[in-house]
Amino acid sequence: MSFENEFAYTATQFEVVLGVFTLTAAVFAAVLVYSLATSGSIAPRYRLTSYLTGVVMVSAFFELGLLALRWNNAFAWNGSEYVQEGNLFSNGFRYMNWSIDVPVLLTQLLIVAGITGLAFRRRWAAFVIAGLAMIWTGYIGQFDEIDGGVSFWLWGAISTVFYLWLLYVAWQTIRDARANAPNPGIARLFQTVWILFLVSWTIYPLAYLMPQISFTAEGVVARNLIYSFADIASKAVYGILLAVIAQKVSAAVGYKPAIEAEEAFAEQAS
Secondary structure: OOHHHHOOEOHHHHHHHHHHHHHHHHHHHHHHHHHHHHHHHOOHHHHHHHHHHHHHHHHHHHHHHHHHHHHHHHEEEOOOOEEEOOOOOOOHHHHHHHHHHHHHHHHHHHHHOOOOHHHHHHHHHHHHHHHHHHHHHHHHHHOOOOOOOHHHHHHHHHHHHHHHHHHHHHHHHHHHHHHOOOOHHHHHHHHHHHHHHHHHHHHHHHHHHHHHHOOOHHHHHHHHHHHHHHHHHHHHHHHHHHHHHHHHHHHHOOOHHHHHHHHHHHHHHO
């Protein structure tokens, strides 16, 4: 059982959590529109990344909607605070959503990085295996998050091992992408992707550990703020950044719609 069900909440605490669910869902909806609207300025070789961003945004949007509904239905106002009324809130939806989004997000990186052939297949397999193993072992561990027993720490540690493997493969991919970038500007953007990846994905364990850090209503609010910040950074910002790189690479190889889009942006910015 998620530790969110252990507490009563002030009106402010309840509304902050509900509001952050709503805000995150709205961000995903906006990025969905952006990814589809800008896909035409990306060369066919890289365009799939925009469509995959759309898949991630739709999946994440529905996940946040379900979380908002479960949160709203799990607690009722008794005149002074929101109390648990029998319908349990669950973070399990997050893990199911990540099972879809993580492989897709990592596939996008391979596409934009220009990895092909056997290297693509090997790294894709490593990404999928490491990503799903990281998610599912963490999911098993979170069932013991209230007691904070051996299962919680053991499965959390196993999940971390898979995360480090995933991180290494991502570093290899970005290293190769930087080496093969058409110009220094694109190479710097890939470095930005690495920093974003490193920071946003490393924030998630803080939310996983929150029941042990602060077993309070304030801890619940903090955990959901952390989850939402990490989701926006690792999905929405990441998707936009990959689209920008894909457009710039497309322009560098002479794709006319990308060149025109770059020129139009430069004109508006000047």
